[in-house]
Amino acid sequence: MRWLTARALVREGGGVTTKAGYWIGGAMVAAGVIGAVLVAVLSGLSAVRSVDEFQRVAVPGSATVRLEARKYVIYVEGPGADETVPAVDVAIADTRAGKSLPVKPYGGSLTYSFNTSGSAQATVTPPRAGAYEVRTSGLDESSGFMLALGDSIGAKIVRTVLGVVVVGGVLGVGGIALLIVTAVRRSGRRAQAARDRPPTAAPPARDRPPPPAV
Numbered sequence: 225m226r227w228l229t230a231r232a233l234v235r236e237g238g239g240v241t242t243k244a245g246y247w248i249g250g251a252m253v254a255a256g257v258i259g260a261v262l263v264a265v266l267s268g269l270s271a272v273r274s275v276d277e278f279q280r281v282a283v284p285g286s287a288t289v290r291l292e293a294r295k296y297v298i299y300v301e302g303p304g305a306d307e308t309v310p311a312v313d314v315a316i317a318d319t320r321a322g323k324s325l326p327v328k329p330y331g332g333s334l335t336y337s338f339n340t341s342g343s344a345q346a347t348v349t350p351p352r353a354g355a356y357e358v359r360t361s362g363l364d365e366s367s368g369f370m371l372a373l374g375d376s377i378g379a380k381i382v383r384t385v386l387g388v389v390v391v392g393g394v395l396g397v398g399g400i401a402l403l404i405v406t407a408v409r410r411s412g413r414r415a416q417a418a419r420d421r422p423p424t425a426a427p428p429a430r431d432r433p434p435p436p437a438v
Contacts, residue, residue, distance in 0.1 A: 245406030252399025260392030267384035271377050272338045278374035283312055283360040283367060288319060291350045297330065297376045301342040302369030306335040309343045313362040314371055316348055319355045334378050342372060 278299065281287040300309050316325045327346050334344035350356060360371045 243410075245402055245410075249399045249402035249406060252395045252402065254399075256392045256395030256397075256399060259395060260388045263387040263391050264384060267380060267387060271336070271380045271384070274375055274377055274380065275336060275338050275340075275342070275372075278372035280373075281358045281360055281371045282365075283363045283369040283371055284365060286357060286359040288355050288357050289373065290354065291356050291373070292353045293350055295347055295349045296373045297334070297344050298327065298346040298348060299342040299372040299374070300345050300369060301340050301372050302367065304341060305343050305369070306337045306341040309345060310367070310369065311362050312345070312360060312369065312371060314346065315359045316350075317357050317359075318350070318352075319357050325350060325356070332378075334376065336377055340370075344376070344378075348373075 279289045279291075280301070281289070283300075283302075298314060299305075300312050302310075314327060316327060317323060318325065325348050327348050330344040330346050332344070336342050358371065358373070363369055
């Protein structure tokens with residue numbers, strides 16, 4: 225097998241002019257597609273894992289959960305919660321201080337449908353890490369709805385989209401551009417070679433009568 229050197233690949237003007245340009249460009253496009261799919265799959269698994277790790281309280285019901293001093297998103301989970309969400313009342317209180325925390329409406333729309341369906345409805349920011357009592361009401365016990373507290377999966381979705389665009393876009397567009405440049409340069413080289421080729425001499429005439437004598 226003959227190995228192509230950098231000099232063989234790159235001609236004057238810095239462009240790839242050998243058939244290797246097609247191989248490299250095709251490989252970049254394939255890598256972009258595979259990379260984008262891989263990023264999407266891994267990010268999706270990470271989002272599912274985050275949802276599985278949410279702390280949950282039955283509706284209606286109460287439970288003591290441990291929260292850190294950061295912002296939490298409150299989701300309502302249940303049948304069809306990614307489309308229609310019933311009204312759920314929630315109260316969260318610091319078990320040590322006995323003080324209720326302000327629960328603010330969630331600004332925007334954020335839903336998911338993995339192992340369960342859920343919709344972001346509110347946020348809460350505990351002032352300290354510790355135990356908090358969560359009380360829910362507003363639905364029958366047979367409703368099958370839960371209240372979940374956890375991180376915003378919106379950031380994960382944004383990172384997934386950006387990762388797919390960056391990986392797939394950079395490699396894919398770069399590969400397509402290399403294929404086009406290689407095709408144009410190879411076509412130009414063939415045209416130049418045709419112009420530089422000396423004209424073919426006409427074959428000698430046969431059976432041509434001699435010129436008349438003067």
